[in-house]
Amino acid sequence: MSVFAGSYKMANIVCFVKFADEADKAWEHDFDYYDNMFNSTEEGANSVRNFFSDMSYGSMDWESTILPFEYVDSHPVGYFLPKGNSNPDGYTDLDLMLDTRIKTLVKDMCLFLDEKLASYDFNGDGFIDENDKIVVDANGDGEVDNIVMIICGDSDKSASRMLWPSNNRGATAYLGGVKVGNYLKVFDGANGYKSMVPQKINTGVLCHEMTHTLGAYDLYTTKENANSTLEPVNVWDLMSDNQTVPQGLTAYMRMQYGSPFGGWLPRTDIKEISQNGRYTLRPLSSETPDDVAFIIRPDRTRAEYFMVEYRDRNDMWDSSLPAGGMLVYRVNPLVTQTGNLGKDFELYVFRPNSNAGTSAGLIKRATLGTDTRRTSFGHIDDNDYPFYSDGTRAYFCITDVEETAEGISFSYSTDITGSSAVTEIDADLIPDGKIYTLQGIRINRITSTGIYIIDGKKVFVRK
Known part of the structure; x- marks a missing residue:
């Protein structure tokens, strides 16, 4: 897809960062590799720019400026590790909570960048003038749109540590005279570990962290959450469990957080199903957003509602999903400021054997369609059904799910008994x-x- 003409513009400034005692450490790749990872517009390229263009149906262009020099901080790596007997200069719990040390790093880095950029012939024309100024606020909101710090080396072993991929705000810093807004850090060597294997820098972690800049919260749970074992979303959205090639954002996340940035999937453009009948969803990965999702509100006295969409594994971004087909999920618009980190979930994907949301169930088999051989959901004869956050059953069912050349078709009814003997x-x-x-x-x-x-x-x- 990747259509950039007339798109809503966002800037992204990418800076390479090292610590004082690791100044001689080598980078994993050359400059062109990082530039392509962020900016390639070739059809089918696994790049950050292509991802956001495709998620927005071509309505947003997030272009990155990869700075050709590195910032070496004045502090050693131990300064950003926990304080202990062997690391007396490490951070305290208060430092971690306030993010003071990273904020100072960002401020010092921006001072360094301003000095370097003031004397750098960026366009290579032999002169240093206005044409060498980089764009930091493409959308004109008065803030630097986004900064990515690629830190040389590996992240720490836990998300509770300072050296972990994250997106933050609040640094008292300016770049090119513009106040810094969101800044995020990722790592060249390892961004966490899966089965003890380091997850080297990839578009999955970059797109996940950059989506936070759009206002989206995490859709995974943490061990501090009483519902941490329920896997409300799992692999079905980038903001829950990002893959190295980022899987797509759900229609809800595109609608809720992408639409303010160029109108990805406006709420007013999503049809609401209210009549019993036969409907067809086009793949969420279609080039245009028409009929890629429907909203279901069986009880209009409740804030919560339901959405359906069709995930197609033939799409590059969704090729890593465990199954293709029709996804059904619940949305709670009252918790958009916490995502799935609180006791109530912003987004919950229905799946077999969840026991009305009291267990994780078979989350990898959440879709309806050919891959899972599931063709019905919510009928009285089905073991799984839609429900609200309080456990109350929602009275609608989806039956006769069938994948077609146009997408995926299904029957919707508020009569959950159908032809049952009930x-x-x-x-x-x-x-x-x-x-x-x-x-x-x-x-x-x-x-x-x-x-x-x-x-x-x-x-x-x-x-």
């Missing part, structure tokens, strides 16, 4: 007898719409 009855007509919930708990009366066991039979009761 009886439907009005609450006022419930016969005398023993009433049980589906969990086998006996109750005296029915207070809400739902499925109950009455006289040994499943009954759908409308209250």
